[in-house]
Amino acid sequence: MKAARLLMGLALTLLLSAAAHAEPYLAIRAGLKCVACHVNPTGGGLRNMVGNAFVQGSIAANAPPELLQGWNGSLLDDHLRIGGDFRTATTRTSVSGRPTSTIGGTEQTRLYADVQVIKDYLGAYLDQQVAPGKSERQEAYVRLSTPGLGWYAKAGQFYLPFGWRLQDNLAFVRQLSGVSMTVPDKGLELGHESDEWSIQLVRSNGPGNKGTTTGHQTTAQAIWMQPWGRVGAAAAQVKSTAGNRQAYGLFAGTTTGTVAWLAEIDMVSDAGYPEGTRRQYATLLEANWLMRQGHNLKLTSEYLDPDRNVAHDNKVRYSLVYEYTPVAFIQLRAGYRHFGGIPQNAIDNRRQSFVELHGLF
Amino acid sequence: MRRAFVWALGALCVSAGLVAGCGGGSGAGLDANGRPLGEGDDPSGPMTASFSSIQSHVFTPICTACHAGGAAPQGLRLDATNSYAMLVGVSSAEVPSLKRVAPGDANNSYIIHKLEGHQSVGARMPFGGPYLDAQTIGLIRQWIDNGAQK
Numbered sequence: 001m002k003a004a005r006l007l008m009g010l011a012l013t014l015l016l017s018a019a020a021h022a023e024p025y026l027a028i029r030a031g032l033k034c035v036a037c038h039v040n041p042t043g044g045g046l047r048n049m050v051g052n053a054f055v056q057g058s059i060a061a062n063a064p065p066e067l068l069q070g071w072n073g074s075l076l077d078d079h080l081r082i083g084g085d086f087r088t089a090t091t092r093t094s095v096s097g098r099p100t101s102t103i104g105g106t107e108q109t110r111l112y113a114d115v116q117v118i119k120d121y122l123g124a125y126l127d128q129q130v131a132p133g134k135s136e137r138q139e140a141y142v143r144l145s146t147p148g149l150g151w152y153a154k155a156g157q158f159y160l161p162f163g164w165r166l167q168d169n170l171a172f173v174r175q176l177s178g179v180s181m182t183v184p185d186k187g188l189e190l191g192h193e194s195d196e197w198s199i200q201l202v203r204s205n206g207p208g209n210k211g212t213t214t215g216h217q218t219t220a221q222a223i224w225m226q227p228w229g230r231v232g233a234a235a236a237q238v239k240s241t242a243g244n245r246q247a248y249g250l251f252a253g254t255t256t257g258t259v260a261w262l263a264e265i266d267m268v269s270d271a272g273y274p275e276g277t278r279r280q281y282a283t284l285l286e287a288n289w290l291m292r293q294g295h296n297l298k299l300t301s302e303y304l305d306p307d308r309n310v311a312h313d314n315k316v317r318y319s320l321v322y323e324y325t326p327v328a329f330i331q332l333r334a335g336y337r338h339f340g341g342i343p344q345n346a347i348d349n350r351r352q353s354f355v356e357l358h359g360l361f
Numbered sequence: 362m363r364r365a366f367v368w369a370l371g372a373l374c375v376s377a378g379l380v381a382g383c384g385g386g387s388g389a390g391l392d393a394n395g396r397p398l399g400e401g402d403d404p405s406g407p408m409t410a411s412f413s414s415i416q417s418h419v420f421t422p423i424c425t426a427c428h429a430g431g432a433a434p435q436g437l438r439l440d441a442t443n444s445y446a447m448l449v450g451v452s453s454a455e456v457p458s459l460k461r462v463a464p465g466d467a468n469n470s471y472i473i474h475k476l477e478g479h480q481s482v483g484a485r486m487p488f489g490g491p492y493l494d495a496q497t498i499g500l501i502r503q504w505i506d507n508g509a510q511k
Contacts, residue, residue, distance in 0.1 A: 093491040101491055134481040170489045178432030182484070210436035210454050238431040242438060245431030270430035274442035275400070278430070303383065306395060312386040313395040342388030342395050345422060349385065350491065 024164045025288040025298075028253035029260040030058065033198055033225060034165070039081060039114045041149055041191050042161045042200060044181055045127050045139065046083045046112035049074060055360065056328040061294020064328045079119070083112040086359035094351045106132050107356075120147040138184050154189040160207075161189070161200040161221040162234045163249040163264050164284070172282035172304040172317060173264045177236070177247050183207045185217065198223040206238045208272075215240035229254030243272025262286040279308040296323040298335075315348055316340040331358040394422045401441055410503035412445060412511050419497065420444050423487050437461070448472065449509050455482040464509040467502040476501065 024043070027034055034043030037051030047055065052072040056064055063069065073081050090104035109131040116123045127139035141156030159165070162179035174180040187204025199222045206217035216239055223232035231252045238245040251264035264284045271277045282304045289297040300319040307313060321335030333356040341348025390397060393404040394417065404417040420428075420439040428439040435454040437447055448462045453471035463470045471480070476498050478485035485492060493501075504510075 091490060095491065098494070101494075103490055103492065133483060136482050175427060178427075178430075178434075182488070183434055206432070207434060208430070208432045208436050208438075211451070213436040215431075240431045242433070242436070242443075243431050247432075268430075270432075272430040272433070272438065274440050310391070310395070310397060312389045313391055314383065314386040316383060316385055340385030342386050342391055342393075344388045344391065344393040345395065347423065347491065348395075 023167055024253060025260040025262055025286065025296075026054075026059065028229065028262065029255055029288070029290065030054070031227065033193065035149055035193055035198070039112075039123075039125060040139075040158075041152055041154075041193060041198075042159070042189075043165045044159065046081060046114055046125070047073065048081070049078075059294070060325045060328040061292075062327050068329065079116050081112075081114040081116075084359075085110040085112070087356060089354055089356040091352055091354040096346045096349060098346070108132070110138065121145060138181075149191075149193045152191045152193070154191070155187075157184050157186045158189065159183070160185050160202055160204065160217075160219050160236070162219060162236055162247070163221075163232070163251050163266060164253075164262055168300075168319075171284055171300075172302045172315070173249070173266045173284045176268055176280055176282040176304065177249060177266050178207060179219075179236070187217075196225050198225065206240060208238065208242060209240055213240060213242045215242075240272065243270060243277075245270040245272060258290045260288040260290070262288075281305050281308065294325045296325075297321075298323060313342060325360065327360075329360045331360050332356070333358070396421075408497060408500055410500045410507065412504060412509070415501055415504060416441050416444060419493065419501070423493075427488065445511050449511075455480070462505055462509050465506060467505040470505050473498070473502060473505070 027037070035041045037047055037054055038044060039046045039048050049072045056069070073083050075082065086109045087107040088105065089107050090102065092100060092102045094100045108129055110127060110129045113126045114123055121144065123143045125139060125141055125143060129136045129138050137157065139158045141154045141158050143152060143154050145152035159181055160179045162177050163173055165181065166174055168174070169180040169182050185204040185207045187202055189200055189202040192199045200220065202219040204217050204219065206215050209215045217236060219234070219236040221232060221234040223230055229252065232250070234249040236247040245268065247266060247268045249264060249266040251262070253260065253262045255261065262284065265281065267281045269277055269279045282302065284300065284302050286298065286300045291297055298319070298321040302317040304315040305313070306315065316339070318338045319335055321333055323331060323333050325331045335354055337352040339348060339350045343349070388395070392398055392401070394401065401417060401421065404422065408414050408418040421441060424439040427434055428437050430438070437454070438444065439447070449464060451461050453459050453461050456471055459469060459471040459474070461471050467473050474480040475486040476493055478492070
């Protein structure tokens with residue numbers, strides 16, 4: 001009885017949740033901009049009608065159940081769009097000299113809503129994390145735009161645009177830049193979308209400027225789209241009583257046959273460290289092999305230099321992840337990560353294996 | 362123009378690949394926290410229920426991967442210079458009714474909630490794991506219950 005209730009709960013959660021992961025390799029592979037599939041012009045979160053059709057027809061191995069075919073998240077003549085995201089995972093970690101640990105459970109459940117108050121001109125977006133723990137707002141902003149998003153403005157709380165918006169929030173480039181899909185900021189974003197360009201300029205509080213720490217952050221990003229791929233550059237300047245910080249990123253993506261490539265290099269100079277300004281950089285190289293529709297093999301290689309003034313302290317992270325999307329609403333992931341760091345620190349040399357279930361609707 | 366960008370893209374990919382093809386650093390001349398020997402407290406040896414030991418065994422090697430510098434999440438910087446002042450007797454940004462560290466009261470210290478995974482808001486720390494073992498959290502609890510002295 002208990003097992004049946006659990007299964008019903010899981011099924012219900014899946015039915016109420018919509019896949020809304022940011023996976024830039026999908027955009028690279030399809031030659032689409034982020035905004036082509038997402039409500040949010042900078043990608044991630046709730047998908048639009050094209051995005052829902054794309055995941056059903058071009059990502060999943062099989063057609064969805066008849067009942068769910070044609071689902072596009074749209075209600076009230078597209079004045080309201082809803083979705084969500086459910087992830088559960090089990091991760092096994094091995095650290096030399098310590099017992100192997102295994103942890104599992106819900107990583108997150110998010111609900112999304114987008115209301116078009118005046119179609120194509122004025123909208124409001126909400127990304128609310130409802131589990132685990134107490135409900136927590138991730139994104140909530142008002143969006144003013146011209147039709148087709150030629151120009152737009154977002155005001156409220158949102159994720160900053162800086163480099164590839166990866167699903168893996170623990171990638172070195174996301175950790176170092178301080179910009180990921182777990183760290184929203186409050187401010188104003190101005191953007192422009194054209195066939196060849198995607199440009200954003202943001203003035204925000206700065207995620208680190210809280211409590212007694214005050215200041216602001218300016219972030220700019222430009223992506224140049226071409227038939228062979230895309231190249232982007234991003235810069236962020238933080239003015240803070242905790243120490244100023246500058247971050248610069250270069251990123252690019254292309255395809256070679258059935259492999260979609262992503263690369264990114266981020267450089268940070270941060271005056272908020274006890275010894276003074278610390279300069280750091282991180283790189284990412286990711287290859288996504290489309291084995292056949294619904295089956296993706298992801299190989300990622302990362303490097304982090306936590307202090308360019310200190311030698312022999314670099315870290316690496318290698319990941320091999322298999323992603324299977326049997327139908328548009330479910331994705332299974334299994335992977336292995338190999339960390340490398342200085343031999344004195346066992347945790348920096350850990351190994352992790354994991355399995356994940358994503359609700360995709 | 363186009364050819365130049367194709368070359369730039371190729372160079373970016375190759376350089377990222379070459380750099381990422383390396384292993385971890387040798388650690389020569391560094392302590393277990395990856396800092397030059399003598400710069401901070403020696404993190405070798407067993408951890409104790411003192412602030413300096415917790416700093417060198419937990420905050421510096423684990424937490425400062427994110428909680429440092431001008432972009433520290435929630436403005437919480439846990440490097441050796443700032444951590445005590447930002448933790449002890451300071452209200453949590455996520456749950457302001459709770460102190461991050463309430464001296465003498467580990468059960469009502471938000472840091473313990475976040476480390477043990479029964480926080481009311483957000484993710485368990487360290488984000489993405491591996492989480493601290495019970496013995497390590499026990500020593501942090503002991504430090505707090507003993508008054509969270511510096």
